[in-house]
Amino acid sequence: MTGILVYAEASGPEIHPISFELLGKARELAEKLGLEVWSVALGYGISDRAPELIYHGADKVYVYDDERLRDLNVVAYKNVLVELVKEIKPEIFLLGATPWGRSLAPRVAAALDTGLTADCIDLQVSEDGKLIQIRPAFTGNILAHIETVSKPVMATIRYRVMRKLPRDPSRKGEIIVCSVEKIDCDGIRCLGKVSERRINLADAEIVVAGGRGLKKKEDLRLLEELASVIGGVVGASRPLVEEGWISKDHQVGFSGNVVKPKLYVACGISGSPQHLAGMRDSNIIIAINIDPSAPIFRHADYGVVSDLYDFIPKLINYLKERAGKSVETKMM
C-alpha cells in the first residue's frame, strides 16, 4: 500500500505545530483515497518526538536523527528527502508553507521532476478520486482548484488552515529509524545564525497592526504601546515594510503572514484585498480609520471613525487607568 507523506518540520527537537495540522488533513484524505499516512522527521535529537507524529495520525514515521542534520541546511535536507521519496514512492507529499517549507519544497519537487502547488488553503478529493489542491490566485481574488498529473503530487499548506486531530497516545504505528551514509550538501556550510525571527505573528492572539495612516516610522511606538497594554504584538501593512519602517516578519497579508488572532486592531489600514487575505479570519476585528468609506469597515466587527493620533493615546490612557483601578481594587 502506498501513502501520503507528511514532512514533520522541526527546529531542534521541537516539531512545528503545522506538522500536526498536515497529519490531520492527511488522515482525512487517506480514508477517502485508501492510503496510509506516513511522516518523515529530520534533525538531531528528534527521535524522541517521533511517537507524537503517530499520536497525531501517522501510520509510519521515517526518522533521520543525525548530528549532521543539526543545522537546517536546505540542500542536505533536500537530498535526504529526495532519496526517501524515490524509495518509498508516496502518492502525495505535503509540507508546511512556513519560511522553511517554502524554501525546501520547490527544491525537492524540482529534483523529483514533479509539480508543486504552493500555499494551499485546502485539499479535497474529487468525485473521481483525484486530489484537488485549492489556493488563492490573483492576489486572493479567486480560489484556484488545481490537479497535478505528475507524481508524487506535492503541495505546501498554509499554517493554521487545517485542523489537527486530538492527540491520541493509544494510537499505534511504526517508527523506522533511517540512516544516510553520506549527507551531501554540495559544499554548503552553515557559519551560524545571523538573526532570529523576533516575533511569531502567526501564533499571536492579539495583533495591533499599522498602515499608511501612520505619518512616520517613530509613530509605530504608539502601536507598540497599545500592543503592550493589551498583550499583543505589532503587525503592519506592506507599505510600511517596503518603507523599511518595520521588518517583513511583521507584515500581514497575501505576501506576508496569515494571522488568525482573537483580536485584530487595524490602525490606519484601508483594507486592500491583499491585506484582508492575511487577517480576515481574525475572531474580532477593530478598525480605526479617519475615512468612513474605507473598505476595512466592511470587514470590521467594531469601527472607529477617528484620527488614530487622537484616538489611540486616549484608548491607551483609558486602558491603563482601568488596569490601575483593578489593581487598587484587588489590593484593598
Ligand SMILES: Cc1cc2nc3c(=O)[nH]c(=O)nc-3n(C[C@H](O)[C@H](O)[C@H](O)COP(=O)(O)OP(=O)(O)OC[C@H]3O[C@@H](n4cnc5c(N)ncnc54)[C@H](O)[C@@H]3O)c2cc1C
Ligand atoms: C502582489 C501584491 C501583494 C501584496 N501583498 C500585500 C500584503 O501582504 N499585505 C499588505 O498589507 N499589502 C499588500 N499589498 C499592497 C496592497 O495592495 C495595498 O497597497 C496595501 O495593503 C495598502 O496598505 P495600507 O492600508 O496601509 O495603505 P492605504 O491603502 O494607503 O491606506 C491607508 C489608510 O489610512 C487611513 N488614514 C490616513 N490617515 C489616518 C489617520 N490619521 N488616522 C486613521 N486613519 C488614517 C486612510 O483613510 C486609509 O484608509 C500587495 C500588493 C500586491 C500587488
